[in-house]
Amino acid sequence: MKNSIKVLNLIILLFLTTSCDNDNIVEQEEFTSAEFTITGELKTYSTIKFENSSKLANKFLWDFGDGMYSREREPEKIYTQKGFYDISLDVTDTTTGIRDIRIKSVMIEYGRVYMRGIGIEDFPDTNMLGQKWDTDSDPDLYFELFMENIRVVDGINYIINDLNPESHYVYWSFASPYLLPDLNKPYLLKLFDRDDGESESIGYTNTVQFSELTSDVPHDTIEVKSADGKIVVNYFVEWE
Numbered sequence: 001m002k003n004s005i006k007v008l009n010l011i012i013l014l015f016l017t018t019s020c021d022n023d024n025i026v027e028q029e030e031f032t033s034a035e036f037t038i039t040g041e042l043k044t045y046s047t048i049k050f051e052n053s054s055k056l057a058n059k060f061l062w063d064f065g066d067g068m069y070s071r072e073r074e075p076e077k078i079y080t081q082k083g084f085y086d087i088s089l090d091v092t093d094t095t096t097g098i099r100d101i102r103i104k105s106v107m108i109e110y111g112r113v114y115m116r117g118i119g120i121e122d123f124p125d126t127n128m129l130g131q132k133w134d135t136d137s138d139p140d141l142y143f144e145l146f147m148e149n150i151r152v153v154d155g156i157n158y159i160i161n162d163l164n165p166e167s168h169y170v171y172w173s174f175a176s177p178y179l180l181p182d183l184n185k186p187y188l189l190k191l192f193d194r195d196d197g198e199s200e201s202i203g204y205t206n207t208v209q210f211s212e213l214t215s216d217v218p219h220d221t222i223e224v225k226s227a228d229g230k231i232v233v234n235y236f237v238e239w240e
């Protein structure tokens, strides 16, 4: 009898232990937890998407770290300022009242570049034949800005006639800042002299990709030269 009670106790103990273990496993697997991933370019004025992979939660509160909040399950977000942001997702299972929070930090870089003017620091005195740009008077200068093979700014309206030959410095300020449509494409500037309705090429600069410059401390001016170094151009830019 004594032995059989012992065996029974052991069986009950085993059963309890097993069922306890099972309960624990079930609880751990189905515990409310907050989790998310961030997709998209981490740049200002880019749409960033938040994929919500939280478990056992039906109430969500997103804090984007810039004073903005959302209660959507999978919100989208556009940052307009460069900086570090702590993004938190606070989830609740309203039936159990269990809550969890997940925080991730992101660095948002500049996503926009405006050009507000172009400065010509220098250009050659003469053409390839060694002739002056203008036989009767001083050179007459204008530019065209290209993105790949597309002319994005036609500077013919900004032409400066009869430049002082002693000073090759010219600064063109745009009436309204020009937003560069694609920072990943190469930009270059072509310079022309114009007489009697005909344009003569002075030359063009090396290309610059503004996307390579957006992670750095932003500069107000970016200097670009021609391959032979005779044309020196400054882009005056603003970052956003």
Ligand SMILES: [Ca+2]
Residues within 6 Å of the ligand: 133, 134, 138, 139, 140, 193, 194, 195
């Ligand atoms: Ca000329």
Ligand SMILES: [Ca+2]
Residues within 6 Å of the ligand: 134, 137, 138, 139, 140, 161, 162, 163
């Ligand atoms: Ca002239």
